Amino acid sequence: MYRTKTCGELRIENKGEKVTLAGWVQKARKLGGMTFIDLRDRYGITQLVVEADAPASLVETATSLGREFVIQAKGEVVERQSKNAKMPTGDIEIRLSEIIILNKAAIPPFTIEDETDGGEDIRAKYRYLDLRRNPLRKALELRHRIAHEVRNYLDSKGFLEIETPYLIKSTPEGARDFVVPSRMNPGQFYALPQSPQTFKQLLMVAGYDRYFQIVRCFRDEDLRADRQPEFTQIDCEMSFVEQEDVLDMFEGMMRTLFKNVLDVEIANPIPRMSWYDAMDRYGSDKPDIRFGMTIHEITGLVQGHGFGVFDSVPYVGAIAVEGMAGASRKETDALTEWVKRPQVGAKGLVYIKVNEDGSFKSSVDKFYTPEDLKAIAGAVEAKAGDLILVLCGEKRRTQTQLGVLRLEMAGRKGLRDPKVFAPLWIVDFPLLEWDDETQRFYAMHHPFTAPKPEHEAWFYSDKKEDLERVCANAYDFVLNGNELGGGSIRIHNADMQKRMFEVLGIGPEEAEYKFGFIINAFRYGAPPHGGLAFGFDRTVALFGGSETIRDYIAFPKNNQGRDVMIDSPSQIDQTQLDELQISLALK
Numbered sequence: 001m002y003r004t005k006t007c008g009e010l011r012i013e014n015k016g017e018k019v020t021l022a023g024w025v026q027k028a029r030k031l032g033g034m035t036f037i038d039l040r041d042r043y044g045i046t047q048l049v050v051e052a053d054a055p056a057s058l059v060e061t062a063t064s065l066g067r068e069f070v071i072q073a074k075g076e077v078v079e080r081q082s083k084n085a086k087m088p089t090g091d092i093e094i095r096l097s098e099i100i101i102l103n104k105a106a107i108p109p110f111t112i113e114d115e116t117d118g119g120e121d122i123r124a125k126y127r128y129l130d131l132r133r134n135p136l137r138k139a140l141e142l143r144h145r146i147a148h149e150v151r152n153y154l155d156s157k158g159f160l161e162i163e164t165p166y167l168i169k170s171t172p173e174g175a176r177d178f179v180v181p182s183r184m185n186p187g188q189f190y191a192l193p194q195s196p197q198t199f200k201q202l203l204m205v206a207g208y209d210r211y212f213q214i215v216r217c218f219r220d221e222d223l224r225a226d227r228q229p230e231f232t233q234i235d236c237e238m239s240f241v242e243q244e245d246v247l248d249m250f251e252g253m254m255r256t257l258f259k260n261v262l263d264v265e266i267a268n269p270i271p272r273m274s275w276y277d278a279m280d281r282y283g284s285d286k287p288d289i290r291f292g293m294t295i296h297e298i299t300g301l302v303q304g305h306g307f308g309v310f311d312s313v314p315y316v317g318a319i320a321v322e323g324m325a326g327a328s329r330k331e332t333d334a335l336t337e338w339v340k341r342p343q344v345g346a347k348g349l350v351y352i353k354v355n356e357d358g359s360f361k362s363s364v365d366k367f368y369t370p371e372d373l374k375a376i377a378g379a380v381e382a383k384a385g386d387l388i389l390v391l392c393g394e395k396r397r398t399q400t401q402l403g404v405l406r407l408e409m410a411g412r413k414g415l416r417d418p419k420v421f422a423p424l425w426i427v428d429f430p431l432l433e434w435d436d437e438t439q440r441f442y443a444m445h446h447p448f449t450a451p452k453p454e455h456e457a458w459f460y461s462d463k464k465e466d467l468e469r470v471c472a473n474a475y476d477f478v479l480n481g482n483e484l485g486g487g488s489i490r491i492h493n494a495d496m497q498k499r500m501f502e503v504l505g506i507g508p509e510e511a512e513y514k515f516g517f518i519i520n521a522f523r524y525g526a527p528p529h530g531g532l533a534f535g536f537d538r539t540v541a542l543f544g545g546s547e548t549i550r551d552y553i554a555f556p557k558n559n560q561g562r563d564v565m566i567d568s569p570s571q572i573d574q575t576q577l578d579e580l581q582i583s584l585a586l587k
């Protein structure tokens with residue numbers, strides 16, 4: 001037996017026991033004639049001691065230990081002279097009678113402590129060492145715990161966990177596919193699933209009316225901050241359901257996760273907001289509702305006062321930032337520069353200070369009387385001491401910019417506390433999104449999302465305005481400004497699915513070639529169905545109080561989509577290319 005106990009479990013009650021521990025040397029130090037060794041494993045750290053009068057060979061072995069050596073240590077549990085209340089094992093130490101070095105270790109390239117001196121790149125290269133650190137261990141434990149709770153909950157509701165293939169044909173989730181050449185079918189390629197969307201719908205056709213899977217998905221996107229080319233979803237689908245049934249079921253799941261994992265009671269019921277309200281009031285389809293500072297349209301109040309900038313745009317909107325009326329000229333100038341950054345993209349910023357004495361000071365005093373400014377302050381719900389920030393331009397773009405500004409100001413004011421959880425459902429999404437550049441509609445969610453029954457007439461209309469009005473029973477689960485999940489009620493009728501492809505500009509042949517299997521399946525008795533998927537990595541990260549998903553994935557990729565530890569992607573052998581009958585002609 002390599003060990004009788006772990007490094008995290010011995011307490012004062014074990015005093016006098018003879019034990020064998022195994023683990024990694026966190027550190028070894030000499031003090032007087034004694035050697036103290038901190039021995040670490042996944043479960044904790046236990047202090048080992050080799051007394052000054054121990055046999056010479058034992059003292060010698062203890063002295064020779066380096067950081068991260070793997071050892072087996074035998075001895076007796078004794079009460080410590082100087083106890084360490086911060087460590088669960090801090091009341092005891094092991095007086096050693098034997099040390100066996102199981103493996104030596106090279107000096108690690110960074111210190112394996114909670115606070116490490118290792119930069120991100122070096123830690124990524126030696127991920128297996130980084131994973132020895134407590135913060136990462138806790139992250140993976142949390143991940144496991146949540147997965148376990150998800151399985152328990154869904155199992156208790158009759159869901160079956162069913163695996164779907166990874167080598168498939170394109171799934172339209174709006175990203176590029178990763179493709180895999182087929183040796184047995186030269187010149188042909190599999191696509192890795194962007195999600196199991198089509199398969200879970202086929203499972204509904206097959207009668208498995210409650211499906212879930214904690215599943216890897218692959219999307220070849222340009223990696224924006226904190227996206228991974230492969231990521232994990234909690235993917236779910238149900239038959240004979242309406243939107244309400246799906247929301248109920250997964251509201252229950254989220255409530256259970258928060259309760260069982262974090263002992264947090266989230267809002268009951270979880271609030272709902274239409275997509276249109278979210279855009280108008282928060283400038284985002286994933287609003288952070290931990291704080292107010294909502295957006296107000298003031299177009300009508302500010303136009304017609306001779307201020308050309310406002311008069312020439314379709315939309316003017318504002319937010320009131322609490323208690324910031326005292327901002328200096330320098331600060332408002334800096335804010336103006338901030339909103340002009342490409343990430344925000346505003347042309348400029350107008351501010352109105354609502355002074356404590358009720359007077360106003362604004363960057364557009366020339367055009368507005370104090371009464372005008374008062375009316376604006378009223379519309380924006382600004383109080384004395386607030387700073388009103390105004391942006392203008394095209395409606396949705398300006399709202400989005402105000403949304404970004406709102407988050408920034410909230411961040412600066414410390415209103416985005418990761419310990420506060422404010423979930424909400426966004427509902428009533430538009431079904432389609434018009435893209436000016438390509439002059440065509442895109443599915444806002446994906447092409448299998450059904451129009452709301454009451455909007456079906458518009459869905460079959462040829463007029464762009466009609467199609468733009470069609471809403472879907474689509475829904476997103478949002479937490480603290482992050483989209484954690486989303487789904488929809490699906491099309492389950494072959495003709496409607498064909499119409500959808502037509503609306504999206506996918507011709508009959510292309511539709512048949514890419515999605516013939518699902519249109520065909522719908523001819524054989526498809527039940528009404530719907531579902532959703534949660535981003536598992538992000539859910540775990542937010543539960544852990546972080547927005548960095550990489551810390552919650554055992555072996556993540558970096559921002560260039562590389563695994564720097566195994567050095568992938570990489571070239572393959574000529575023989576492999578030959579077998580695939582592929583010759584490279586890189587452009």
Ligand code: ASP
Pocket residue numbers: 173194195196197236486487488531532533
């Ligand atoms: N397949 C969708 C996604 O990956 C989720 C769903 O509609 O169930 O976003």
